[in-house]
Amino acid sequence: MGYPKISSLLFIHFHSHFHPMLSSSVGIITGGCSGLGRSAALRILRSGGSAVLADLPSQSHLADPLIEEFGAAKCAFSPTDVTSEEDVNRALDKAEDSGMGVVNVAVNCAGIATPSKVLGKRGVHDLELFANVLKVNTVGTFNVNRLSASRMSSLPPCPSGLRGVLINTASIAAYDGQVGQCAYAASKGAVVSMTLAMARDLAPTGIRCMTIAPGLFLTPLLEGLPEKVKEELGRQIPCPNKLGDPEDFGKMVEAIVTNPMLNGETIR
Template sequence: MQINGIAALVTGGASGLGGATARALAEAGATVFALDLPAAIEQAPAVEGITYVAADVTDADQVAAAVATATSAGVPLRVAVNCAGIGPAARILSRTGRHDLGLYRKIVEINLIGTFTVLTLAAEAMAATEPDEHGQRGVVVNTASIAAYEGQIGQAAYASSKSGIVGLTLPAARDLASSGIRVMTIAPGIMDTPMLAKVSEEVRATLAEGVTFPKRLGGPEEFARLAIAIIEHDYLNGEVIRMDGALRMSPR
């Protein structure tokens, strides 16, 4: 898939993994539409080639409007990268009581249902475009987590939502093959994103020490490079790629 001269949609595109991916796509020549919440967009840097679009991935109407904006760019929408997500921790049972059921629902709605909503609406728009010379119309890259495989104590909701994305990957790729659309997923390990910005250097060092090699946190730019490689590599489809420095998470 050629990136130059296409439109791309990136959720969570104002910062973190999404922000780095939006910038990498813009640098590669794509017209990028970065979806995020208004508060996040207010803090986002102005970047040539990126248009920020206020949208909540749990609101199908807002996502549909954002996709419509991307399809009106004058170039075909070929790429969607789902990076929007949250990761609050809570035990199923703790000293303070049971897991908040509304919180569980919220995490699944944002991480899993939000991903499916964007995938579906973006794929619908991609399917309406003319295919390239190889019969391709687009590629969707979703974001899971290694917690999908080794969820830790307090990650029942987060791991559930990310496991759903892992399970979605292959059937989505099979469903969309007839439309010339590939579906891939990246499962990052411990990433140096705004979610970790508030923890101490001591905690960050402890997290890094747990990584097999290299013993450091992953960078958003590394996620972006992998997303670009997936988009450009036409034979990658229906698979989940762990990007974690061979980390296998312990129970806590």
């Protein structure tokens, strides 16, 4: 027995309404060559949008297959240290210079997670290590957002007055920091805390700000672990009883881009 006709009509209506928003996306995705960032980039590219993959120079080879698949007019790589104003501006320029247009979606996936106990076998937590994790994860996210928002503010608003959206990546560690995650948890907690403040700052400009706080996802960081360890990590998650698929992160990015009512919130 098939679905009622009205359901089919609603399905068609929703899809015809949402997908044009993604197809007109011009994204800058930090950490876009692998893991969660790559999934977000693919979601935009496969929907007809364009994306600049802003990642470390060592990751450029991972961008090549995407550039080949979608073409240089839709996908580009820009070597980027997210804490560098010059590097981020160069990545934003790349979108404009390659004909994609002004960035209207910024997805922050670049980050580091160097573990260390406050007091451990090697002694006291290194202060420079702590500062560096905050610099990349928190300051880097803020740097990309402020410079992206500046570009977005030059765009003509859509009928609802919106110009763009900033999407941050925090972590479950922002709420449930584990042993050795003091620096990482602090950096991601700061990303959660800046979300609402940034959304309020940018509201008059028509720029939204959202954050995703993923749990354990099967990214390159975890893929290198022994199979037994990965299975054990997956078993710790009640439902669904598995490690997250990066594709699901990409779906959440799509949901945020296409739903204009999402703003100033962290989705755990």
